[in-house]
Amino acid sequence: MKKRSGRNGFIxxxxxxxxxxxxxxxxxxxxxxFRMSLFKRSAYxxxxxxxxxxxxxxxxxxxxxIRSMQNTILLIVVVTIITFGFALVFAAILTREKxxxxxxxxxxxxxxxxxxVVVISAxxxxxxxxxxxxxxxxxxxxxxxxxxxxxxxEGMVMTSLIIAMIWQAIGYYxxxxxASMASIPQSLYESTSLDGAGRITQFFQITLPLIWTNIRTTxxxxxxxxxxxxxxxxxxxxxxxxxGASEVAxxxxxxxxxxxxxxxFGMAIGALVFVFSFGLSALVNAVTKREPLEF
Amino acid sequence: MKKMLSIxxxxxxxxxxxxxxxxxxxxxxxxxxxxxxxxxxxxxxTPAEEAEAPAEGATITVAAIETAYGSEMWQKVxxxxxxxxxxxxxxxxxxxxxxxxxxxxxxxxxxxVIHLATGREKALTETFIKDQNIxxxxxxxxxxxxxxxxxxxxxxxxxxxxxxxxxxxxxxxTYLAPMFYSPCGLFYNxxxxxxxxxDVPTTWDEMWELGDKxxxxxxxxxxYPTTGYFDSFFYALMYSVGGADFFDKATNYEEGIxxxxxxxxxxxxxxxxxxxxxxxxxxxxNDQDFTKNQQLVLDNKALFMPNGTWxxxxxxxAPRADGFAWGMTALPAVEAGGDGYSYTWFEQAWxxxxxxxxxxxxxxxxxxxxxxACAIFAEAGAIQPVLNIAETLEGxxxxxxxxxxxxxxAAMGNFAAYDGVVGVSNRDVWFEPINSLVSGNMxxxxxxxxxxxxxxQMRDNLVQ
Numbered sequence: 195m196k197k198r199s200g201r202n203g204f205i206x207x208x209x210x211x212x213x214x215x216x217x218x219x220x221x222x223x224x225x226x227x228f229r230m231s232l233f234k235r236s237a238y239x240x241x242x243x244x245x246x247x248x249x250x251x252x253x254x255x256x257x258x259x260i261r262s263m264q265n266t267i268l269l270i271v272v273v274t275i276i277t278f279g280f281a282l283v284f285a286a287i288l289t290r291e292k293x294x295x296x297x298x299x300x301x302x303x304x305x306x307x308x309x310x311v312v313v314i315s316a317x318x319x320x321x322x323x324x325x326x327x328x329x330x331x332x333x334x335x336x337x338x339x340x341x342x343x344x345x346x347x348e349g350m351v352m353t354s355l356i357i358a359m360i361w362q363a364i365g366y367y368x369x370x371x372x373a374s375m376a377s378i379p380q381s382l383y384e385s386t387s388l389d390g391a392g393r394i395t396q397f398f399q400i401t402l403p404l405i406w407t408n409i410r411t412t413x414x415x416x417x418x419x420x421x422x423x424x425x426x427x428x429x430x431x432x433x434x435x436x437x438g439a440s441e442v443a444x445x446x447x448x449x450x451x452x453x454x455x456x457x458x459f460g461m462a463i464g465a466l467v468f469v470f471s472f473g474l475s476a477l478v479n480a481v482t483k484r485e486p487l488e489f
Numbered sequence: 490m491k492k493m494l495s496i497x498x499x500x501x502x503x504x505x506x507x508x509x510x511x512x513x514x515x516x517x518x519x520x521x522x523x524x525x526x527x528x529x530x531x532x533x534x535t536p537a538e539e540a541e542a543p544a545e546g547a548t549i550t551v552a553a554i555e556t557a558y559g560s561e562m563w564q565k566v567x568x569x570x571x572x573x574x575x576x577x578x579x580x581x582x583x584x585x586x587x588x589x590x591x592x593x594x595x596x597x598x599x600x601x602v603i604h605l606a607t608g609r610e611k612a613l614t615e616t617f618i619k620d621q622n623i624x625x626x627x628x629x630x631x632x633x634x635x636x637x638x639x640x641x642x643x644x645x646x647x648x649x650x651x652x653x654x655x656x657x658x659x660x661x662x663t664y665l666a667p668m669f670y671s672p673c674g675l676f677y678n679x680x681x682x683x684x685x686x687x688d689v690p691t692t693w694d695e696m697w698e699l700g701d702k703x704x705x706x707x708x709x710x711x712x713y714p715t716t717g718y719f720d721s722f723f724y725a726l727m728y729s730v731g732g733a734d735f736f737d738k739a740t741n742y743e744e745g746i747x748x749x750x751x752x753x754x755x756x757x758x759x760x761x762x763x764x765x766x767x768x769x770x771x772x773x774x775n776d777q778d779f780t781k782n783q784q785l786v787l788d789n790k791a792l793f794m795p796n797g798t799w800x801x802x803x804x805x806x807a808p809r810a811d812g813f814a815w816g817m818t819a820l821p822a823v824e825a826g827g828d829g830y831s832y833t834w835f836e837q838a839w840x841x842x843x844x845x846x847x848x849x850x851x852x853x854x855x856x857x858x859x860x861x862a863c864a865i866f867a868e869a870g871a872i873q874p875v876l877n878i879a880e881t882l883e884g885x886x887x888x889x890x891x892x893x894x895x896x897x898x899a900a901m902g903n904f905a906a907y908d909g910v911v912g913v914s915n916r917d918v919w920f921e922p923i924n925s926l927v928s929g930n931m932x933x934x935x936x937x938x939x940x941x942x943x944x945x946q947m948r949d950n951l952v953q
Contacts, residue, residue, distance in 0.1 A: 234909075236616055237595060238591075252911050252912065256912045258917075324772055342769070344768070346778070347771055347772040348925060348930050349928075349930075435715075436771040437924040437931070438921060453611050453616075453914070454909055456911045459912065
């Protein structure tokens with residue numbers, strides 16, 4: 195018994211720092227966000243008025259917030275689908291096919307992930323320039339007439355953001371899938387090819403099911419990171435403009451909390467986004483649940 | 490065993506929760522109590538005793554925004570201040586000053602002096618004004634400038650300490666010290682006008698005529714860096730359309746003010762100007778690409794843009810059309826013979842309510858108007874609003890600052906401060922939609938309706 199309590203004491207001591215740090219730096223601030231969302235207050239002042247759920251009722255009537263939420267959902271859906279599609283296909287090609295310069299492609303695809311968002315936004319600022327930009331120049335060359343698409347104009351700005359975000363994310367997920375695809379035994383592919391399965395059948399019948407757990411985990415990661423990355427991209431590339439057309443939930447929250455003296459209102463947005471991303475992750479997790487397959 | 494372990498872990502969690510709560514409660518209490526107390530009490534007490542005896546050897550923190558003028562001048566001024574008074578200065582300068590000092594201010598640590606203009610996207614100064622979290626510095630105006638015999642108030646040029654920018658609550662008390670003024674107006678390529686034989690328009694009708702002429706040559710009449718630059722433009726426009734009376738009513742959100750013919754005239758002019766605006770402008774009107782819009786003027790692709798005198802330094806390295814020379818004009822008059830207005834843009838230095846060394850901070854603010862400081866600032870192109878400074882200017886600056894001598898009237902002031910209205914800000918309602926006007930995604934009426942919809946909310950929340 196004495197030995198046991200000594201061991202438990204040791205476990206307690208080992209676990210305590212992590213539990214304390216987690217509580218102080220994660221749980222309490224999160225609770226605080228929810229608490230502050232019930233007050234009318236500004237960012238740098240300590241005076242606050244309790245307004246109950248007022249911030250939330252205003253939020254649901256705020257057309258700018260609804261638009262920013264729509265943009266966020268658009269980004270989550272479109273960027274996720276396209277990024278995952280491309281990342282999986284590229285990963286399958288690079289692991290399954292014998293291509294010269296495999297490593298070269300792997301590095302090229304991965305590079306955007308090393309660059310900071312600010313650098314990426316500078317690169318895309320040059321690509322999207324209306325008069326001398328790479329994209330418009332290329333399109334002009336192909337079509338034979340002067341193309342002057344306003345990539346960061348009101349109509350195209352979300353498309354431009356989507357392209358930049360996909361470009362940035364593909365490499366990272368591709369490398370992740372390559373790692374798990376490489377561990378699938380070659381014999382499976384050989385035996386199915388003897389049975390007459392083509393590459394596409396192999397991809398859907400062997401590759402995808404066998405890396406499904408990996409896809410599931412990354413999908414949850416990706417959805418949450420898209421919500422965060424969208425804020426960075428919007429901040430660096432468009433400042434939410436023109437006229438709020440590219441505002442996403444978190445950039446709108448930042449704007450309200452820090453530049454419009456509506457910290458409580460901003461926190462209400464934060465609370466809503468928190469619940470939203472939590473719910474979405476849970477939903478994705480539930481929907482993608484499969485019996486894990488083993489080789 | 491397992492049970493024992495889980496009990497222990499649960500106990501650990503509860504303990505740490507309590508510990509966490511305990512510490513946060515401890516932290517929260519002094520912050521909540523002391524900050525408002527600090528902001529009120531010293532503000533009232535200091536003038537009598539402390540202001541006269543700032544502690545030598547103390548260290549104050551000065552946070553100044555780094556703009557086109559650079560940060561070196563601040564370094565020099567702080568050194569000169571220390572040499573004069575013996576008070577040490579810890580200087581923070583950054584282009585994104587709000588991001589640098591914001592987190593520590595949220596934690597309750599405030600710089601003693603902040604130099605930051607209103608009208609910035611992050612609106613830090615406006616936030617402090619709305620919170621009434623700025624120290625009253627009316628007494629600084631009657632202080633003598635350190636190292637000189639002159640009184641601060643006598644040195645500052647007339648009018649600068651009577652605007653809603655320095656006295657935001659309209660109670661006759663000054664809270665923000667006026668700094669670095671710059672006449673704002675429409676900037677253009679004087680070389681191009683000379684080459685084409687065009688005259689700079691003095692009325693809006695002449696402006697539209699010129700717009701058509703330029704269009705024939707493939708040049709757009711107008712561009713703007715970002716919609717934020719419309720604030721000075723709109724203020725000057727309000728003055729030229731309806732005079733100071735209309736300006737005051739409008740900036741205080743008077744009931745029905747946006748239905749008056751004067752307001753309609755302002756809206757019509759901007760809506761028409763949107764039609765003459767270079768079409769790529771809105772796509773570049775963000776913090777990342779705004780210099781591309783400014784470049785349009787340097788490249789002779791657009792004739793005019795609203796800006797301030799800092800543009801010369803900001804675009805100094807940029808390539809430009811042959812024979813380019815900066816020109817600047819006031820906003821054209823509404824009718825022939827009417828007044829043209831140029832908005833006087835100036836930055837502000839202020840002492841946050843939570844500042845620790847307020848007496849020393851006031852000394853510092855007073856020193857900013859000394860001959861020595863003014864000379865250091867002027868060297869970098871930053872012009873302090875002190876009397877007779879225009880005589881010392883050279884080059885482009887001489888021409889810019891002479892705008893008021895050449896017949897333009899000065900417009901000063903801004904929208905009155907209101908307590909944060911959730912989801913609505915002046916820039917979003919008044920100026921951001923101009924992007925949509927230019928791109929054709931919004932009609933003039935939709936823009937006006939948006940303004941009318943929030944005007945009452947702002948009036949109801951005015952900071953008294």
